[in-house]
Amino acid sequence: MPAIDLPIPEAWHDLAHQKGMTIIARVQDRYHLALACGTCGRPSKHKISALRACQPQCPHCLEAQWRAAAEQAGLEYLRRDPEDMMYAWYRAPCGHEVRRQPDRMRQIGAGRNGLRCETCHAAREAAEAESCGWVLIGSDPEGDANYRLYQHGCGHQQRIARGNLQTGRFSCGCCGECWSAAPSWLYLLRLHLPGHGPVVKLGYSRNPQSRMRHQLGMTAELGCALVVSIPMATGHDALKMEKRLHRKLRRRYPEAVLPREAIARHLNLVSEIYDAALEPVIRTELERIARTPAS
Ligand SMILES: [Zn+2]
Ligand SMILES: [Zn+2]
Ligand SMILES: [Zn+2]
Structure with missing residues (x-):
């Protein structure tokens, strides 16, 4: 801020002091002053009119x-x-x-408001769609905040309420497939999380291979490998078994559940990740599910 050679009336100095500031110089044009903050001592530019009318705020x-x-x-x-x-x-x-x-x-x-990261949220919605064999294209072309535009594996695009996608209460308007009634998979992935080490992810998907490649945001250095996948008669069964198994694991092995912050830096998801020490336990559970006839 180069100073401008203009007079500074004594009354301005008094006014600035009353407001906890000190005038350093006139700057920019005849309407501006550089003020030093009485608290931090650093300079900032202010309008002369603002010094007169209100309390100048040190940026x-x-x-x-x-x-x-x-x-x-x-x-x-x-x-x-x-x-x-x-x-x-x-x-x-x-x-x-x-x-x-x-x-x-x-x-x-103060706990009066939550923080929802838009990037994480978008990734979660994309993963949610992929789990049932659909791809999230974008927001609803008709502008309803509860709906999104999705594309089915058969190539057909349609609007679906996000709530219905989560619960499987919809079917493809072209091929007629109802995700929750179509075959699906439970899967276990093994990967390496930088700063933590080997971890495993348990989930369900219409297509575990594609889920692993496209939706998790997994880069090569995470060394992702599909450990096991168990066929389920329907997507509804897969969803139900997955939720039940997560509940059981969280209850019995809370220490093996990875904290959200540790995961989100590397993957497009926030839960469902366990320390690799739990892999044998989860494999045993999945094998047990595979042996149990569908109810
Ligand atoms: Zn200050
Ligand atoms: Zn985020
Ligand atoms: Zn379809």
Whole structure:
């Protein structure tokens, strides 16, 4: 900020001091001043009219407050949004960047509001669709927030309510396949999570091979391998058995469940991952399920 050689009336100095600031110089044009903050001592540019009308806000102190509020909420403050100064960018616990209003941090820190990472959420929705043999194309062309546009394995695209996709209450308008009534698989994957070591993932899918390749965001260094897959008569059975098995594992082996933060940095999912020590236990469970006739 190059200084401009214009006089600074004594009354302005008094006014600035009353507001906890010190005038350094006139800058930019005849409407602006550089003020030093009485708290942090750092300079910032302000309009002369703003000094007269209100309490000038030191941007450095404001940023420090935002940083502290973000930390309280479990996020890392990164920077102001250059497009809109009312917003800032933060690093979420999952590792993704999210854009929020700083006020939101105070609400999250106080537990009045949750943080939903858009990147993680989109990945979760895509994985959800893939588990039943569909691909998430995008938002609903008719604009209903409860619906999405999906494409079936047969190539047909249709709108489906997300709730119905989750429960299998729909069928393909072209080939007629109802995912929840069609054959599916329970599977166990083994992979290497950087910073943790070998882990296993238990899930269900219409096509475990494709799920592994496309939907989990698994890169080569994760060394992903399909350990075992168990055919299930229907998608509904697969979903039911998977949920039951996760409940059992969480209850009996809580120490083997990987924390969300450890997973989301590397994979497009937030749960269903266990330490590799649990692999023999899960294999035994899956073999038992495979031997049990479908009810
Ligand atoms: Zn300051
Ligand atoms: Zn995320
Ligand atoms: Zn179809």
